[in-house]
Amino acid sequence: MTALTPRLQPMFEKIKPVCFGRFMVDVPASATVAWGGTDVPLGVTIYRDGVGEIKALAQKFIEELNSEKALNHDDVPLLLSVEKMADPEGKIVTGYESFQSINGLKINGYFKLNSDGVIIDARPLRDGWDETIADIKSIARRLRQRPENDIPTEPGNCLEHTFLPDKQKPTQDDLMEHIRIGFRLKEFPDAHFSIYVAPSNPHNPEGDSLKTQWKRIKENPTTPEEKAALAKINYFRESSRQIHDWKTGYEVLVRNPDEERVHSYHDFQAKFTGVPHDPFRPYADIQFQTGVGNNAAGSIKASLTDEEAIAVWDRITSTIRVRPTSLKPVESTDTGPRLPLGELAATGRTCPQTGWWEHDAPGPTGDSRRRHFRAGERMPHTVAIGEPSIWQKLQGERPSYRTATVWKLVSYDDAPPVADVIAQPTSIAQSAPPDALSNDATNTRHEAGHGEGTAPVKKR
Numbered sequence: 001m002t003a004l005t006p007r008l009q010p011m012f013e014k015i016k017p018v019c020f021g022r023f024m025v026d027v028p029a030s031a032t033v034a035w036g037g038t039d040v041p042l043g044v045t046i047y048r049d050g051v052g053e054i055k056a057l058a059q060k061f062i063e064e065l066n067s068e069k070a071l072n073h074d075d076v077p078l079l080l081s082v083e084k085m086a087d088p089e090g091k092i093v094t095g096y097e098s099f100q101s102i103n104g105l106k107i108n109g110y111f112k113l114n115s116d117g118v119i120i121d122a123r124p125l126r127d128g129w130d131e132t133i134a135d136i137k138s139i140a141r142r143l144r145q146r147p148e149n150d151i152p153t154e155p156g157n158c159l160e161h162t163f164l165p166d167k168q169k170p171t172q173d174d175l176m177e178h179i180r181i182g183f184r185l186k187e188f189p190d191a192h193f194s195i196y197v198a199p200s201n202p203h204n205p206e207g208d209s210l211k212t213q214w215k216r217i218k219e220n221p222t223t224p225e226e227k228a229a230l231a232k233i234n235y236f237r238e239s240s241r242q243i244h245d246w247k248t249g250y251e252v253l254v255r256n257p258d259e260e261r262v263h264s265y266h267d268f269q270a271k272f273t274g275v276p277h278d279p280f281r282p283y284a285d286i287q288f289q290t291g292v293g294n295n296a297a298g299s300i301k302a303s304l305t306d307e308e309a310i311a312v313w314d315r316i317t318s319t320i321r322v323r324p325t326s327l328k329p330v331e332s333t334d335t336g337p338r339l340p341l342g343e344l345a346a347t348g349r350t351c352p353q354t355g356w357w358e359h360d361a362p363g364p365t366g367d368s369r370r371r372h373f374r375a376g377e378r379m380p381h382t383v384a385i386g387e388p389s390i391w392q393k394l395q396g397e398r399p400s401y402r403t404a405t406v407w408k409l410v411s412y413d414d415a416p417p418v419a420d421v422i423a424q425p426t427s428i429a430q431s432a433p434p435d436a437l438s439n440d441a442t443n444t445r446h447e448a449g450h451g452e453g454t455a456p457v458k459k460r
Helices: 051-066 126-142 210-219 224-231 308-317 390-395
Strands: 014-020 023-028 031-038 043-047 079-086 089-098 102-112 116-122 157-158 163-165 176-185 191-200 232-242 248-255 267-271 283-289 345-346 354-359 370-373 382-386 400-403 406-411
Touching: 014 176, 023 308, 031 308, 043 051, 043 163, 051 079, 051 089, 051 102, 051 116, 079 126, 079 210, 102 126, 116 126, 126 163, 191 400, 210 267, 210 283, 232 267, 232 308, 267 308, 283 308, 370 406
Parallel strands: none
Antiparallel strands: 014 023, 031 043, 031 176, 043 116, 079 089, 089 102, 102 116, 157 163, 176 191, 191 283, 232 248, 248 267, 267 283, 345 406, 354 370, 354 406, 382 400
């Protein structure tokens, strides 16, 4: 690990652990925490001391769904229902996305959490209406306030100023978690650090490999200008990275050159392709940039030297680890003789037999067709991949949505591979040597893949 310079030592004399999702990281005590978008698996947005604000937003949403622009020729509005709740206090508003997409819904839950306001949002298909509302209620009832310095010891996800404990028996659908968090260094305001974790791509994890991406960039520049720019980049480190038993990482640490109207800046990235269906070894995208002004790297002159930037990167990334919890193993509810192979169970039904199940949903999907379920779990939706718009094609994105399906029992093998077991690691994460590290961050999420982006900044 690169040693701290005299200018950095005071900044790291006092540190604070910060928990995000199922993980934690140590940052300087003076650092500011900036949360980005959160999906666990539905979108959750916290409005600090914002009870009045979310009430106003709920009313605005209702009025939009009831407005003249939202009426069809039969004067039927997009608004479908408004359900008031007492525990917790709030309301759930359901409406159509548009009259052109009558199968698509917008369901927003607006809740009071003591002094804070909470919005839980979802965009399900119409056949997922009841299940989505049940999920919104479940999240709202489990969510609790949390001081920033509080590190819970029970299984679940740390969110902005809140904590969401796991369900007693979470399903793979419940574990579709996307967490974004960033840090701003008070002593060096132009230095921004961000982390994004999401489910690993089960079909093409190498598609998210930073090593593969950089190899393609360096070997196949598309223009002479790109080739000339690559020749000017200063490479500090490019190698594999391991953190505890998270072994699928790669890092690239570079300094981009001065360009017209853009200052030279550090751009450190690390990616972990992760292990499919393992919430403790997910896909991760970590990034550190300097010279950031107006949320754009290179807008101002970098305040850190090369040595200092590498030292900050090493010091913070080496502390990323799984948040330790006490977790009792999930007990199987199997009783009586085994059901015959070929048994069918539709989405939403309780799994009647522990084993391996397959679905036959048509078209490409964003999850595995073959999954292991324990008796008593709820049979999940599958993730269907839609046709991208022109803009999504340019961005390399593929739209996705949850859809109901029918699962078929195909095997009695009761012991799934380690990657499919939802279990807490037995030890706290350990950092690998610095020459085995990696980094990169993103703001864009897809069910079947991951996109690149900037440090997470919440917009309200």
